[in-house]
Amino acid sequence: xxxxxxxxxxxxxxxxxxxAEEPKSDDDARIKALAEELRRLKLELALPETEYKSYAGMGxxxxxxxxxxxxxxxxxxxxxxxxKGLQEGARSTTDILRVVAYTGYRFSDRIVFNAEIEFEHGSxxxxxxxxxxxAYLDFKLTDFxxxxxxxxxxxxxxxxxxxxxxxxxxxxxxxxxxxxxxSTWNENGLGVYGAYGPLRYKxxxxxxxxxxxxxxxxxxxxxxxxxxxxxxxxxSKARADGLAGVVNLSFEQDIFRVAGTLYYGRSGQGAQVSxxxxxxxxxxxxxxxxxxxRGLSARALFARGTLxxxxxxxxxxxxxxxxxxxxxxxxxxxxVLTFFAPGSSHxxxxxxxxxxxxxxxxxxxxxxxxxxxxxxxxxxxATYKPVPTVALKAxxxxxxxxxxxxxxxxQLNLGAGFIF
Amino acid sequence: xxxxxxxxxxxxxxKDQPAALRSAFPEAQKFEARDVFLDDAAAARLEQLARAxxxxxxxxxxxxxxxxxxxxxxxxxxxxxxxxxxTLCVAFEPDGRLRKIxxxxxxxxAEYQPPQAWLDQLKGKGVADRLAVGDDLTPISGATLSAxxxxxxxxxxxxxxxDAAARGALR
Numbered sequence: 279x280x281x282x283x284x285x286x287x288x289x290x291x292x293x294x295x296x297x298a299e300e301p302k303s304d305d306d307a308r309i310k311a312l313a314e315e316l317r318r319l320k321l322e323l324a325l326p327e328t329e330y331k332s333y334a335g336m337g338x339x340x341x342x343x344x345x346x347x348x349x350x351x352x353x354x355x356x357x358x359x360x361x362k363g364l365q366e367g368a369r370s371t372t373d374i375l376r377v378v379a380y381t382g383y384r385f386s387d388r389i390v391f392n393a394e395i396e397f398e399h400g401s402x403x404x405x406x407x408x409x410x411x412x413a414y415l416d417f418k419l420t421d422f423x424x425x426x427x428x429x430x431x432x433x434x435x436x437x438x439x440x441x442x443x444x445x446x447x448x449x450x451x452x453x454x455x456x457x458x459x460x461s462t463w464n465e466n467g468l469g470v471y472g473a474y475g476p477l478r479y480k481x482x483x484x485x486x487x488x489x490x491x492x493x494x495x496x497x498x499x500x501x502x503x504x505x506x507x508x509x510x511x512x513x514s515k516a517r518a519d520g521l522a523g524v525v526n527l528s529f530e531q532d533i534f535r536v537a538g539t540l541y542y543g544r545s546g547q548g549a550q551v552s553x554x555x556x557x558x559x560x561x562x563x564x565x566x567x568x569x570x571x572r573g574l575s576a577r578a579l580f581a582r583g584t585l586x587x588x589x590x591x592x593x594x595x596x597x598x599x600x601x602x603x604x605x606x607x608x609x610x611x612x613x614v615l616t617f618f619a620p621g622s623s624h625x626x627x628x629x630x631x632x633x634x635x636x637x638x639x640x641x642x643x644x645x646x647x648x649x650x651x652x653x654x655x656x657x658x659x660a661t662y663k664p665v666p667t668v669a670l671k672a673x674x675x676x677x678x679x680x681x682x683x684x685x686x687x688x689q690l691n692l693g694a695g696f697i698f
Numbered sequence: 699x700x701x702x703x704x705x706x707x708x709x710x711x712x713k714d715q716p717a718a719l720r721s722a723f724p725e726a727q728k729f730e731a732r733d734v735f736l737d738d739a740a741a742a743r744l745e746q747l748a749r750a751x752x753x754x755x756x757x758x759x760x761x762x763x764x765x766x767x768x769x770x771x772x773x774x775x776x777x778x779x780x781x782x783x784x785t786l787c788v789a790f791e792p793d794g795r796l797r798k799i800x801x802x803x804x805x806x807x808a809e810y811q812p813p814q815a816w817l818d819q820l821k822g823k824g825v826a827d828r829l830a831v832g833d834d835l836t837p838i839s840g841a842t843l844s845a846x847x848x849x850x851x852x853x854x855x856x857x858x859x860x861d862a863a864a865r866g867a868l869r
Contacts, residue, residue, distance in 0.1 A: 313733045313735075313756065317733060317758050320774075320776070321715055323783070324775070324783070324785040325711055325776075325785055325803050326803075
């Protein structure tokens with residue numbers, strides 16, 4: 279840029295001092311064009327715009343390091359929530375849910391380190407935690423092929439890789455992407471990814487889940503209420519006897535995007551229950567699609583999973599873990615300011631979302647299904663963004679299940695989120 | 699390195715160009731850009747008058763207009779403080795006196811940035827003022843280089859505006 283300015287500036291040095299008039303000849307027109315170009319370049323140098331773009335399906339703030347020419351990159355995001363149950367006697371809670379720092383370093387055009395370090399729930403002296411959500415090295419081999427090694431996000435669903443609060447509706451993530459797909463889900467592994475035109479792929483081998491609880495290792499293992507979620511190893515002295523593989527394909531064209539993921543892995547990690555070794559094969563597949571047209575956006579996701587050896591796992595963990603789970607959700611949102619104030623940098627986006635999922639679609643023979651795990655959630659709310667990177671959210675949730683004599687639980691949620 | 703230090707290293711852009719101009723002239727209905735070119739002789743003259751180094755060879759003055767009448771002028775100007783840049787929006791009254799100087803981007807560590815209260819003492823200064831830190835501008839601890847740089851840029855931009863206006867280059 280400096281060279282460009284110098285060249286354009288040198289061309290201008292022969293001009294009479296303090297001249298500024300409308301062009302009268304071709305030379306004048308060229309000079310005017312050069313002056314405008316120089317003005318633009320000077321402004322770009324003086325006030326560089328931070329551009330937030332997604333790289334390979336990651337959140338825009340998480341992708342910052344891919345758009346710096348060299349060296350250090352710092353980004354982050356945060357979420358603050360307030361929830362008020364609307365039943366008599368229900369408590370209100372507020373939580374500094376996440377404060378996250380992204381740090382990355384671009385060693386060269388082809389080698390990048392990227393990491394997310396998350397502080398959850400305010401204080402480790404209370405219920406908080408500090409977690410590495412990802413920390414990996416990328417090696418770009420060609421435009422179509424890159425290699426990745428480290429602690430990686432499992433490329434599954436909408437939310438797991440793109441979990442920055444400005445980019446999903448509602449204060450809370452959808453249950454289907456918390457309980458069936460246990461976002462945020464990261465494991466140590468390696469793999470390849472790339473893109474060819476509108477087609478994008480990722481294929482990783484990683485440590486499997488850990489099904490059976492082990493109090494010494496603080497591993498809770500699989501439980502009925504959250505299926506495989508508490509068996510995530512997150513790269514923390516992870517058992518690597520059982521591995522997993524995941525393949526993700528996505529296709530994006532104009533306003534449409536469709537994607538799907540298949541995950542298969544073992545979760546026994548050498549555990550023995552009643553003299554039998556637990557394999558705990560986890561097969562999880564999902565399909566999702568979205569459309570965004572002007573202010574209107576819609577998305578839908580369906581996921582289905584199976585787990586073997588649930589008799590052994592349930593026995594050891596003291597909780598009936600589903601052998602089959604399935605569910606999905608659909609969501610529609612519309613930025614009303616595209617209609618009432620076109621061109622505004624603000625957005626106000628009401629949305630509705632409906633989820634249906636069952637964590638006991640199947641259980642081991644001889645065990646009974648819990649109908650309260652067959653759930654229906656309705657969420658309606660709105661997101662206001664004064665700038666695209668700051669989101670203020672409000673929504674109403676109605677959470678119900680299929681258990682006899684069960685009534686819907688309702689809740690009001692407020693939230694604030696940001697990325698940088 | 700502590701997290702806060704990592705964040706500070708990044709620096710910040712506080713306002714983009716339209717927001718900076720609007721902040722200087724909130725009542726303006728539109729802004730017109732006028733490019734003023736400086737040959738070596740003009741730059742040397744400004745350097746002598748302003749006791750400043752003039753590296754630019756083109757200055758863009760934005761005329762703030764309301765009902766076709768100028769409310770004043772502004773320049774978005776960037777220069778290196780130590781090793782990194784700061785960008786100023788320097789606004790002038792129609793008679794050429796300084797109206798407001800605002801830092802709109804600062805890429806040095808934040809502790810080197812002079813506060814707006816220090817910048818406000820430049821309001822109303824003109825070409826007849828010395829605009830020298832320690833003379834008619836109060837010194838500022840920790841941000842000396844930045845303060846001197848701002849004063850130097852203000853001196854030559856005041857002279858450049860006066861020169862441009864005298865030659866009718868802002869019409």
